[in-house]
Amino acid sequence: MKVEVIVPGQPDEDIERAPAVMLTEPISFWGGISPSDGTITDPRSRNHNRPVAATALFISELRGSSSGSSVLLELIYRGLAPAAIVLDSLDAILALGSIVGREMGWKSPPIFRLPAAEQGLITDGAVVSISKNGHLTVHPGSC
Amino acid sequence: MKCVDLDGYERGLLDGAAGEAAALAMRVIVETARVLGATSLVEIRSAHIDGCLYHGDSGTLFAERLVGLGAQVAVPTTLNVGALDLLHGGIVRLEPAARKMAHRLMAAYIAMGARQTWTCAPYQAGHRPAAGEDVAWGESNAVAFCNSVLGARTNRYGDFLDICAAITGRAPKSGLHLPRNRFATVLVDATAVPDSFWRDDIAFPILGAWLGRAVGQRIAAIEGIGRPTEDQLKALGAAAASSGSVGLFHVIGVTPEASTRSAAFGDVAPQDTIRLDLTALTRARAGLSTVNRSAGEAIDAVAIGSPHLSTDELCALDRLVGRRHCSKPLYACTGRHALAGLPQGLMQSLNDRGVVVIVDTCVVVTPVLPPGSGVLVTNSGKFAHYAPQNTGYDVVFATLVECVESAVRGSLYLTPNGAHEG
Numbered sequence: 032m033k034v035e036v037i038v039p040g041q042p043d044e045d046i047e048r049a050p051a052v053m054l055t056e057p058i059s060f061w062g063g064i065s066p067s068d069g070t071i072t073d074p075r076s077r078n079h080n081r082p083v084a085a086t087a088l089f090i091s092e093l094r095g096s097s098s099g100s101s102v103l104l105e106l107i108y109r110g111l112a113p114a115a116i117v118l119d120s121l122d123a124i125l126a127l128g129s130i131v132g133r134e135m136g137w138k139s140p141p142i143f144r145l146p147a148a149e150q151g152l153i154t155d156g157a158v159v160s161i162s163k164n165g166h167l168t169v170h171p172g173s174c
Numbered sequence: 175m176k177c178v179d180l181d182g183y184e185r186g187l188l189d190g191a192a193g194e195a196a197a198l199a200m201r202v203i204v205e206t207a208r209v210l211g212a213t214s215l216v217e218i219r220s221a222h223i224d225g226c227l228y229h230g231d232s233g234t235l236f237a238e239r240l241v242g243l244g245a246q247v248a249v250p251t252t253l254n255v256g257a258l259d260l261l262h263g264g265i266v267r268l269e270p271a272a273r274k275m276a277h278r279l280m281a282a283y284i285a286m287g288a289r290q291t292w293t294c295a296p297y298q299a300g301h302r303p304a305a306g307e308d309v310a311w312g313e314s315n316a317v318a319f320c321n322s323v324l325g326a327r328t329n330r331y332g333d334f335l336d337i338c339a340a341i342t343g344r345a346p347k348s349g350l351h352l353p354r355n356r357f358a359t360v361l362v363d364a365t366a367v368p369d370s371f372w373r374d375d376i377a378f379p380i381l382g383a384w385l386g387r388a389v390g391q392r393i394a395a396i397e398g399i400g401r402p403t404e405d406q407l408k409a410l411g412a413a414a415a416s417s418g419s420v421g422l423f424h425v426i427g428v429t430p431e432a433s434t435r436s437a438a439f440g441d442v443a444p445q446d447t448i449r450l451d452l453t454a455l456t457r458a459r460a461g462l463s464t465v466n467r468s469a470g471e472a473i474d475a476v477a478i479g480s481p482h483l484s485t486d487e488l489c490a491l492d493r494l495v496g497r498r499h500c501s502k503p504l505y506a507c508t509g510r511h512a513l514a515g516l517p518q519g520l521m522q523s524l525n526d527r528g529v530v531v532i533v534d535t536c537v538v539v540t541p542v543l544p545p546g547s548g549v550l551v552t553n554s555g556k557f558a559h560y561a562p563q564n565t566g567y568d569v570v571f572a573t574l575v576e577c578v579e580s581a582v583r584g585s586l587y588l589t590p591n592g593a594h595e596g
Contacts (some may be wrong), residue, residue, distance in 0.1 A: 037209055051538060062563050066230045082590045094419070097312055100332040105230035123346075124332035129200055131236055131334045 032149065032167040034117060038126045039163065040141035041133040046161045047112040047172065049087040053155040054078060057092040060099035060125060069111030088113035091147035093122050103128025107137050108129045115140050117159050119147040143167075175218065176206045177316030178346075187342055195245035199338035203309065206335055216308045216347040221251040221340035222296045222320075225333040226283045227539055228268075228276035236334065237282035240341070245558055247340040252287040252296040254313045255482075256280040257540040260292070261510070261533050267541040271478025275532040276540075278448025293509030295408065295482040297324060305430045308351050310339035314421075315481045318411030321422040323404065325430035327351050330421045335528035338509045343374040350422055355438035356431060358395035358424050361447040362388075365398035367455065377455075378406040380556030384458035386420050388448060393440035402428065405484055412424070412481050461563045462558040462571035465549060469588040474548030474567070476500075476581040477537045478574065485515035491529065492520060494578040500528030501584035503544075504577070507536040512575040520582030528581070538564045551580045571580035 040046070056076055058064070063073040064083060071078045083106070093099075103125055106112040113130075115127065121144065132139030143165060153159065158170040180188065185202040194262040199588060207215060213259065225233060257276035267275060284290060291299045296311075297319050299456050302311045305325030308585050312331045320326050331339065339345045350356055364386065377399075378549065385394060402425065414420035424432035433439035434573045467473070478491070483506060506529050512522055513533060521531055537543055538560040550567040552558055553576075558569045570586060579587035 057268070057446060061229075064562075097314060097330055097332040098227070098229060100334055101225070101227075101229040101233050104232045104334070105238065107228070108232035108235070121209060121211070123206050123210050123335070124330075127202070127334050130205045130209075134202065135232075135236060135239065136199055168440050 034146070034161060034165045034167050035143045036141065036165045036169065037118070037121060037144050038129045040115070041112050041137070041139040043126050043163050045163050046087065046115045046141070048158050048160055049085060051153055051155060051157045051159050052078065052081065052083065052086045053150065053153060054088065054090045056091060057094050059094035059096045060102040061096035064102055064106070066102045066105035069106050069109070079080040081127065083113045084111045085111045087115045087161065089117045089150045089153065090143070091150055093118055097124055099124045100127040100131070104131055107132035107139050112140050113149040115143060115144045116148065117145050119150065120144065177534040178204050178212060180204070184344060184540050185213055186523065192246050195240050195243035196341055198240070198243060199245065199341040202334065202338040202346055203342055203346065207348070210245065210348045211349040212344050212346035213421060214347045215344040218249060218259055218310045218339055218343055218345050218349045219307050219484045220249050220301065220303055220309045221247065221336055222301065222311040222313060222316050223251060223256060223288055223336045223340065224254045225284060225337055226253050226256050226277050226280055229546055231275050233333065233541065234275045234279040236557045237279055237337070240337065241282045241285045245286050245341050247287045247342055250301070250344040251340045252291040252299065253283055253288050253303045254294055254316065255292055255535045255539060257535060259532050259534045265530070265532055265542055267545070287342070288340070291511065293482045294480070294536070295484070295509060298484050298511060298550060299509055308345070310336055310345045315408070315412035316413035317421050317512065318415045318423065319408055321350055322411055322424065322429050323407050327356070330419070332546040338467065346439065353397065354444045356393070356422060358393045358432070358438045359392045359445045360392050361388050361444035362394050362396040363398060363447060364396060364449055366449060366451045367398065368452065371455065374573060375409065376553055378402060378410040379553070380455055380459045380462070382410040383417045383462055383559070384450070384454060385423065386414040386416065386418025386561045389418060389420065391419045393422050393424070395426050395432055395435065397435065399425065399512045405487060408481050410556065413559070416556045416559040417555040430527060462555060464562050465568040465570060467549065467586050469586055471586050472549065473502060473551050473570065473580055473586050475503050475505065475543055475558055477505040478509070478553055478577055480538065480554040482536070483508040483512055488512055489518060490574065491578065492524060494575060495524070495582065496530060497529050498582045500581040502581050503530050504528060504533055504581035505537050505542065507532045509533060535565045551577050551586065553577050557582065
């Protein structure tokens with residue numbers, strides 16, 4: 032599968048074998064993910080209490096609080112950020128968290144785009160690799 | 175992705191002509207422009223910064239990096255709330271390490287030359303861009319007011335982009351900076367709602383809460399709500415921006431880009447028409463409370479002032495409290511600008527009557543409410559939206575009169591015949 036690169040990671044390298052977390056319900060980073068421990072705090076999410084660190088986090092509908100960039104930057108700073116973030120549509124607010132993380136010299140996740148319908152082909156918990164140019168591979172038998 | 179065309183000045187900033195801080199800020203602006211698909215930048219005339227609220231140490235380190243590189247804002251810049259009330263120590267219960275970092279964050283933004291307004295209502299603190307002017311504002315209610323009521327042009331800028339725009343004087347030319355993207359697409363026809371409904375202030379946060387859910391990010395033009403005051407439009411925009419992602423709305427015959435219906439829609443027909451009635455508004459009102467409480471039941475606190483109270487709203491509060499004393503804390507969140515407009519001694523007198531006047535911050539962004547949980551009464555659509563998740567309190571949404579009476583009596587007061595009778 033091909034995903035669009037919105038923001039390259041820091042360092043700009045391939046993401047190897049990360050567990051996919053599929054968020055199929057709308058989520059806002061501010062109020063939805065704890066900046067201090069990196070778990071999903073939105074009580075309406077069926078992924079409530081799940082950590083996002085080192086995952087390939089697929090988000091089918093992002094609710095955009097303008098403080099979302101601060102939450103992602105804090106996750107980056109604490110080493111609790113996802114390995115990669117895959118969004119349904121362009122979002123400058125979340126992208127900013129990663130762009131600023133890179134400016135600060137911190138390890139920052141790449142942000143990719145994949146329409147929600149295609150995200151639906153990936154099973155929650157599957158192991159995925161995403162190359163820095165946007166080639167996504169779902170490893171067989173991984174879930 | 176497309177390339178971003180830069181002029182000589184912009185390329186100079188990127189190359190370090192105005193120092194390292196401006197170069198960093200320009201890299202962030204250009205990279206964001208690329209993400210947004212903008213092919214050029216727009217010159218902005220002012221900025222309002224939301225990034226001064228503490229969410230964790232990383233924000234402080236970024237602001238201090240900018241200061242260390244010599245950053246100064248290039249345009250008039252106001253500051254949104256921080257996590258501390260700098261005038262009244264003791265009100266905010268942040269633990270010492272976080273308090274220190276929150277304070278360092280606020281100090282960094284002052285060092286970059288921003289005005290110490292510390293308010294989510296900068297438009298009532300003298301920061302009023304002209305209609306048609308391009309600006310870069312953060313804070314969802316401020317963005318909605320700036321676009322809708324002032325007719326100035328901004329997108330909903332996230333933390334970090336706001337300060338980078340202030341330092342460079344540039345923002346990505348996209349979204350609501352482009353006149354073609356500012357027309358309404360949805361007509362909200364409120365003519366079926368009885369006029370008496372709009373007489374009460376609480377009508378406007380209820381309308382806002384409904385609007386955000388009904389239209390999301392689409393631009394609505396509303397017809398048939400009379401001529402709301404500035405404070406009523408402020409409450410409408412704040413509620414709509416928190417329940418949806420509304421960055422711009424029009425009120426036909428009232429707001430600057432909607433002198434007529436066809437002006438609001440750019441001479442094309444609405445893509446969608448929603449006929450609003452009292453049933454939908456009653457449902458929206460019920461949705462603003464998280465618990466069902468009857469008159470006389472216990473409450474724990476009352477909070478008003480999101481967006482920050484204007485001088486007029488503080489005076490109205492003073493009249494309603496009268497010579498009585500609040501038996502439960504009534505938190506009144508406001509800005510230094512509104513206090514400056516009050517008659518001499520009024521703020522002290524409010525405090526003496528049990529009103530806790532809070533400036534520079536507010537009760538849903540930093541720990542102020544008594545620890546634990548409880549029932550909070552508010553007339554603010556924005557407080558009602560954020561208080562449950564940010565404070566752990568349940569919310570009862572009520573009119574200003576009901577808020578004040580509840581604080582004075584120490585138990586929930588509800589207007590006997592309902593808030594909207596004639």
